[in-house]
Amino acid sequence: MRKKGLLETMMSGAAAHTSHSQVVTELGKAIVSGEFPVGATLPGDVELAARFGVSRTVLREAMKTLAAKGLIVPRARIGTRVTPKDQWNLFDGDILTWHFAVGVDEDFLLHLSDIRGGFEPHAAALAARQASEAEINQMMRLAVAMGDPDHTPETLALADLRFHLAVMEASHNPFMRTVGSLIEAALAGVFKLSSPTADRSKIGDVAANHMRIVEEIRRRDEDGARRAMENVIRVGRRRILSGADDRGG
Template sequence: MNTRTSHAQVVNELGRAIIAGDYPVGTTLPGDVELAARFKVSRTVLREAMKTLAAKGLVVPRARIGTRVTPNTQWNLFDSDILTWYFAVGVNEEFLLHLSEVRLGFEPHAAALAARHASEADISQMMRLAVAMGDPDHSAESLAVADLKFHLSVLEASRNPFLRTLGSLIEAALVGAFKLSSPAADRGKISDVAASHIRIVEEIDRRDEDGARRAMENVIRVGRERVVQSLREGK
């Protein structure tokens, strides 16, 4: 295993364990010697992994004390790895509602900006991506990828560099949500999903900023309701 792969493995396993509560807030992680032996990595790789976890806000090193797990209020929830770990260990309805509120805070505005700034080439690309979502042969994974490409294209068309940097949050949110509940299992739902995304592009093409905003809000809310319903049925 090369150094980069080893580093990623340590970060992934420790990060996921922290999110899962295996190492509760305020506790100190095992020492370097123990962790290096557990993961079969050098102490150099381990230290770099700890720096990565610290940059994500999950841990803080303390001299002569060790590396301590920080309160979750300090965790960077915009970090795509952290969101992925949350979905991996299991999310609840409250978490999904919070996440959708964040998306509702910026994606509808991105759609409105796209209605103002998108070029004809942008609009053609968004329409191709929206139509492609209607392929009845989509698997849950391929539909999630198609959905992600569409939403990233809207961010790109907004011409706002700050909004474009939020793509990793959308990626983690969509991939995680589709793992919990995907419309790909129902061809009728696939058609509905495609139609709702096509509506966004139509509003952008009309240069209707309010219409684009409302169409995007509808897509996010419908997706949230689908996943929440799946969670409730699974209880």
């Protein structure tokens, strides 16, 4: 079964299904939220197994998963400690999901926007060089679909995500494809703060800005594609700042 992405999880509120995923999710959120702060030693296996109602085998596997994500490290004769935040794998989709679950601030979203600015304009330039005609046609269909006046905030966010992931695919760079969770998190954050669907007149502008990216890619204009993508990211950044202002900073 395909794992739901961050946007779909946020929209559906879907919970973890297996005992392992439940423990990973709940402990992950507890660490990210600061319930177990950096440097803290987690409770012992017996206490945690009782807290989550799972076997010690399930708990140990969950701990291995969290350690692989960089959140914890086991220490002999000391216990399992929460690692410094600079050791957390923020490219990991689960860790990004947990940040949104416990609440993110404007700085977090702006950092995500900065990372998008580092990757996506170059991906658009690569797409102008590498994309096939079929990929260009698909990107244009996705951009046009963003202009549907009947979009809800959720459907527009998903349409936006599909477009940006298509550009990453069309770059034909396998490393670009691995940053999809960052793009999804950034779009999810903007979706949470402010959606163009609040002002129907802006939906057409969103579609037009994305169609401009495809037009530059179709012309094989790498600089033009880069600038068009930079413009879309700037618009998203302004929505982050505007959304924060509307919510009182």
